[in-house]
Amino acid sequence: MVAAPLVVALIALLMTLVPGRPASAHGALVDPASRTYACYLDGLSPSGEIDPQNPACAAAVGISGTQPLFDWYGVLRSDGAGRTRGYIPDGQLCSGGSEKYAGFDLARDDWPAQELEAGGDVEFNFAAWVPHPGSFRLYITRQGYDPTKPLSWDDLDAAPFLTADPQPPLTDGGYRLQGTLPEGRTGQHVIYTVWERSDSTETFYGCSDVFLGDDETPPPPPPEPADCSAAIELDNSWPGGFQATVTITNEGDRKMHDWAVQWTVPEGTTVSDGWNGTYMQAGQTVMVHAADWNSSLEPGESASSGFTGTSGAEPPVFTDISCS
Incomplete structure (x- = not known):
């Protein structure tokens, strides 16, 4: 797919016309899917009820309930101001330090994951439930990361492998970020996303589980949203x-x-x-x-x-x- 120019800034949100939904930014990676979005899709039944089949998603719901799945786009800190290490505690990266999403910090190796190729070019799709101007930083875990231990900042590369500042224009309801995954990584990894608003201190955090390289038993891709x-x-x-x-x-x-x-x-x-x-x-x-x-x-x-x-x-x- 053609890369969206990263030098074009999104024009600021003009107005919210109808009350009832908070006029704040909301969003998360949907490709590769964040844990909250992947579990939301995993849990959707034909009746519209949430009944997670993935064991990790079911365990997260056991701790946090089903509301975080309906609010998959809301892992945020209103006073984040783009802060990461030293602000979000180790072991709480996937929840952004938010008690509401604590179940998604569970140290497990069976979260829904998407297979990607190390060193490959990837279009990351960040769904913008409510768009706002800002910037993105995407990090990835180091080789040797153990998903059965709580995710810490030392598990991630110190520098992001992809930065979009300013963020690209809104396209089909999302921000399309073009990047290349680091080489020399195999097995299970976490892509960690930070979306920092430039018009407030609100900052979004999220974990996307992926498999890199030629894994012998790659997981199935996340289910597609309803047509x-x-x-x-x-x-x-x-x-x-x-x-x-x-x-x-x-x-x-x-x-x-x-x-x-x-x-x-x-x-x-x-x-x-x-x-x-x-x-x-x-x-x-x-x-x-x-x-x-x-x-x-x-x-x-x-x-x-x-x-x-x-x-x-x-x-x-x-x-x-x-x-x-």
């Missing part, structure tokens, strides 16, 4: 303004939670009001997240949300529509 489709219908337009409806449909065979739709608007277009969802805009990219009351969709079920805005284009055309 979906999305469309936007222009309901009305007038000189300088418009009203439209966005509709998302669950095309998969299991229940969806916390859906989101992203699209591109013409230059100079601003979304000014919205309902039945939480809207945000960064430049020409607009996203809507589910409201609390319509966040779950059964297979075949749809949800709609409306919005109005101003635009020099008449009628405005919405492109690059994607959902998750």
Whole structure:
């Protein structure tokens, strides 16, 4: 895939139009999956209930409950200010030192893991539940790392193998980071992600478990999220303004939670009001997240949300529509 230019900064979040979801940044790696996201996918049943099958995920739920899986994008410290060693205690790296996610600090060798190639080029996908300007640092464990012992800062390379400062533009609901994994690593490892906001002290932390090299018994890849489709219908337009409806449909065979739709608007277009969802805009990219009351969709079920805005284009055309 083509690398997104790392020299382009994300335009600051314009506004949150509908109350109900905190107007703060949220996100985590989904490829390779963070522990919280991997366990969220592992635990999803066709009924939409959370019932982890992976032993490590089940153990984490036994300690922390199921809410951290629904909040897989929220491993954060509001006063982090980008701090790492000396701030997040050893043994608590994967939870970011947050008691809510303490179950994901368990020292185990059976977390869901993705197979990658040491020395290979990788596109890391960090899902931005709420986008904000900032920077990324990705670290990896040293050769000889023992997953059955609590993860410490000494287990990680001192310097990140990938830095994106500023972070790349938002694409299809995520930040795509292009990097090369260090060579000379085999077996089980942890990729540790730090997302530092530049507009506040809020900082996100996360562990992604991976297998490097030619492991004889590589784990299966993480399950794919539920399939979906999305469309936007222009309901009305007038000189300088418009009203439209966005509709998302669950095309998969299991229940969806916390859906989101992203699209591109013409230059100079601003979304000014919205309902039945939480809207945000960064430049020409607009996203809507589910409201609390319509966040779950059964297979075949749809949800709609409306919005109005101003635009020099008449009628405005919405492109690059994607959902998750």
